[in-house]
Amino acid sequence: MDDLAEMRPERDERDEIRVLLVDDDALALRTVCSILESDEAITVAGQEPDGLAACRWAAENRADVALMDIRMPHRDGLEALRTLRTTAPNLAVVMLTTFSRTAYVEQALAAGAAGFLLKTAGPEEMVMGVRAAASGGMALSPRVARWVVATYGPRAADHTNEATQRIAALTERQRHILSVLATGASNAEIGRRLHLSEGTVKGYVSDLMLVLQVRNRVEAAILAHQAGLTG
Numbered sequence: 001m002d003d004l005a006e007m008r009p010e011r012d013e014r015d016e017i018r019v020l021l022v023d024d025d026a027l028a029l030r031t032v033c034s035i036l037e038s039d040e041a042i043t044v045a046g047q048e049p050d051g052l053a054a055c056r057w058a059a060e061n062r063a064d065v066a067l068m069d070i071r072m073p074h075r076d077g078l079e080a081l082r083t084l085r086t087t088a089p090n091l092a093v094v095m096l097t098t099f100s101r102t103a104y105v106e107q108a109l110a111a112g113a114a115g116f117l118l119k120t121a122g123p124e125e126m127v128m129g130v131r132a133a134a135s136g137g138m139a140l141s142p143r144v145a146r147w148v149v150a151t152y153g154p155r156a157a158d159h160t161n162e163a164t165q166r167i168a169a170l171t172e173r174q175r176h177i178l179s180v181l182a183t184g185a186s187n188a189e190i191g192r193r194l195h196l197s198e199g200t201v202k203g204y205v206s207d208l209m210l211v212l213q214v215r216n217r218v219e220a221a222i223l224a225h226q227a228g229l230t231g
Helices: 002-006 026-036 051-060 077-087 104-111 124-134 143-153 158-167 172-181 189-195 198-212 217-226
Strands: 017-022 042-048 067-070 092-097 115-118
Touching: 002 217, 017 051, 017 124, 026 042, 042 051, 042 104, 051 067, 051 077, 051 143, 067 077, 067 124, 077 092, 077 115, 092 124, 092 217, 104 143, 115 124, 124 217, 158 172, 158 217, 172 189, 172 217, 189 198, 198 217
Parallel strands: 017 042, 017 067, 067 092, 092 115
Antiparallel strands: none
16 A cells, blocks of 8 residues: 555645635635735636636646635535536635535535635635645634534544444554544644655545545544544
8 A cells, every 4th residue: 555655646845736716706816815825835826706617727727726615606616516526636625614604514524625714714824724735634714623523523422432433444553644634634744743755644544534434534533533532
């Protein structure tokens, strides 16, 4: 497994991060663009007004991260997310939200979103969220993270027993990686902590998600919390 993992491309922190912005609010686009391009490693490669246009753009261009509003005309962010997970599987899609409707968070998690950032997030939080998503981590605003853990991570007996049984199928190395992943760490951060290459970590993460039968890193983190793997 390690040899195959080493063949996967790794991301250096100095590499350019190409971002696609998707929002029907022109002012929001300009504001987020200005924030992101203040970071020398981030390039806003595209700006689109709706999910349909975003899917067309992604079919012809490359980006590492898409920051996408949820409520938009023609094709909303949730529908576009579902399409992009199939047509652009290497694109990390982070939902931009006002967090006024938690049902959107649930649906986006189920569809494979790489995280959620609030439109009211400060510049540092926005930039760090994009960097995390580009490195294979979770881009979660603190308020959203608290809600996700509170909603999906209660360690009731039934949840704990099921989570413990599922995690028991992991190897010791996979469990160790999962416990670090559950803190929100990116593949690069996990690699630094455990003295592994980012490509090797990426391979381990893909394998453990397959064993756990989870759709994304957020679900894997929730499972770790339910099993008490994070302390």
